[in-house]
Amino acid sequence: MLANSLAFSSFSVSDVAAARDFYQDTLGLAVTEQDGMLTLHLGGGGTVLVYPKDASHEPATFTVLNFPVPDIEVAVEALVASGVELEHYAGTPMETDTKGIFRQGGPLIAWFKDPSGNVLSVIQE
Template sequence: MGTLTFQKVFNTFSVDDLDKAFDFYTGKLNLDVSRTPMNTLTLNIPGNQNGMMIYEKDNHEPATYTVLNFGVKDVEAAVDELTARGVVFEQYDNGPLKTDKKGISRGDGPVIAWFKDPAGNFLSVIENN
């Protein structure tokens, strides 16, 4: 094998407006977010020493999958707190992901609730068991 050694591994995703993303991730989610000289944001997530890069893209299209899952002890309490901060949770009316009136899915999988950032990317709070 070769001598390739990865020095750093990190995730990235795009948004259509860095200022709106900064306000959302710091204000609504109360996360540690840094602006970088490269005109990107670094989302400093607990337990992830490398952070996650958020960049602005002119032709941004929201991800159709969940880009971030936030593990919590109690999804219902997290949903209540985030709703009070103005976060709107997705509603699914049928199938295995059906949600209750708060937007919480308690089906066959983990207890989870999805919401979107201002750029339309899917995020979730998911119960850590």
């Protein structure tokens, strides 16, 4: 029934202007804005709708967007150089190293947050 639908994901932010700056200027994504909402244009043609939610905004408690990368070390260094702070989960099953990279099994992954507190990741392909 929906096999040919051009599905997309979405999540909310508390400040659309700050989100636009972060996704466009810091992460380097193509971003368009219409009707007070953002569309993130992802590699491969996918899109994500980012919509405003005022004072009632609560960031997601899970990863809302994963960016596959060929080399996580290079991606983490570039994020840090752009001013992004990586999440560190010391003392948890998802414990990360000093660089913020999870290396305890499964794919190498590093988490960070957008200005609204939503969790994003870079994950080694």
